[in-house]
Amino acid sequence: DKLHNLLRDLPKVEAHCHLEGSLEPDLLFELAARNNINLPKDDEAFASVESLLARYGRFTSLDDFLHYYFIGMTTLVARDDFEALAYAYFKKAHSQNVVHAEVFFDPQAHTTRGVKFETILDGFEKAQERAKQDFGLTSELIVCLLRHFSPADCHQAYLEALPDLQNGRICGLGLSSTEKGNPPHLFKQSYEDAKKRGLRLTAHAGEEADVSYMRSAVDDLGCRRIDHGIRLKEDPELLKRFAREKILVTICPLSNLELKSIKDISELPIREYLDAKVPFSINSDDPAYFGGYIQENYCAVQQAFHLSVEEWADILINAVALSWCSDERKDEIL
Numbered sequence: 001d002k003l004h005n006l007l008r009d010l011p012k013v014e015a016h017c018h019l020e021g022s023l024e025p026d027l028l029f030e031l032a033a034r035n036n037i038n039l040p041k042d043d044e045a046f047a048s049v050e051s052l053l054a055r056y057g058r059f060t061s062l063d064d065f066l067h068y069y070f071i072g073m074t075t076l077v078a079r080d081d082f083e084a085l086a087y088a089y090f091k092k093a094h095s096q097n098v099v100h101a102e103v104f105f106d107p108q109a110h111t112t113r114g115v116k117f118e119t120i121l122d123g124f125e126k127a128q129e130r131a132k133q134d135f136g137l138t139s140e141l142i143v144c145l146l147r148h149f150s151p152a153d154c155h156q157a158y159l160e161a162l163p164d165l166q167n168g169r170i171c172g173l174g175l176s177s178t179e180k181g182n183p184p185h186l187f188k189q190s191y192e193d194a195k196k197r198g199l200r201l202t203a204h205a206g207e208e209a210d211v212s213y214m215r216s217a218v219d220d221l222g223c224r225r226i227d228h229g230i231r232l233k234e235d236p237e238l239l240k241r242f243a244r245e246k247i248l249v250t251i252c253p254l255s256n257l258e259l260k261s262i263k264d265i266s267e268l269p270i271r272e273y274l275d276a277k278v279p280f281s282i283n284s285d286d287p288a289y290f291g292g293y294i295q296e297n298y299c300a301v302q303q304a305f306h307l308s309v310e311e312w313a314d315i316l317i318n319a320v321a322l323s324w325c326s327d328e329r330k331d332e333i334l
């Protein structure tokens with residue numbers, strides 16, 4: 001398919017990738033050895049890179065994945081570890097012609113283990129600078145609140161990130177982890193404060209849970225972007241509103257497939273969103289865990305939907321236009 005080559009060569013923006021989800025098994029084991037981290041001995045998956053990858057290939061749900069995701073990131077300890085993680089992602093993304101990336105990170109998963117917030121941010125920032133220098137790749141950090149913690153704990157994490165949200169080292173606020181049972185409105189205190197300060201807001205919603213979580217993220221939290229957001233077919237009125245208000249949905253096809261939100265890529269609402277002009281982008285989510293980076297996600301969509309060049313142009317233009325980079329940078333990319 002000629003389009004696959006075109007998709008590879010096109011400059012791309014990624015808006016939904018968790019840096020901790022780009023931790024490849026070989027780096028995971030290397031960091032575990034360096035930092036004397038005990039990986040679970042009672043889980044044979046951690047016997048080798050091969051057995052771990054094989055286990056990643058059998059995820060049954062979001063929570064089944066999150067179990068491995070949170071164990072994996074316990075190997076990240078020093079500033080250099082965070083730098084190595086992020087730089088490896090930027091390098092791989094650049095190899096697939098990503099020119100701008102907005103990446104999530106989960107400070108609560110590290111600070112609760114005794115890692116200092118500054119250690120995380122310093123490491124990521126160093127990698128951002130090097131990626132800019134080495135590849136011309138620009139990037140922004142989005143801090144995620146982990147919704148399996150209490151709203152009060154999340155608010156403390158928000159307050160810890162607030163100075164860097166205000167000085168621009170962090171570009172926006174997100175919400176991730178176990179979705180069902182942790183609806184967006186519970187985290188209103190943090191989002192209301194962030195909104196009052198004019199900060200950029202997104203949240204994971206409509207991944208495993210129903211479309212009411214998407215509505216809550218928009219109405220209760222004031223989000224202008226929704227991560228995953230594949231449930232709009234369940235609420236035609238909300239679907240129209242996303243189109244009208246240009247609320248970007250960051251779709252992650254291989255993630256949805258691997259975590260069994262869908263049985264086949266063809267179940268994604270790509271055709272419906274294109275027809276209704278709901279802006280969306282295609283992203284990798286946790287590329288080290290789901291068997292592919294952004295390019296593999298683009299190709300999976302192309303294979304299932306056979307989109308035209310014009311349709312891909314619309315998708316790419318929306319991804320750039322609704323990204324959180326400067327207008328100057330948008331002009332450069334487009």
Ligand code: HPA
Pocket residue numbers: 018021062069176177178179204207255285286
């Ligand atoms: N959903 C929720 N939380 C996450 C995800 C996801 O897909 N990836 C990393 N944290």
Ligand code: ZN
Pocket residue numbers: 016018176204227285
């Ligand atoms: Zn995600």
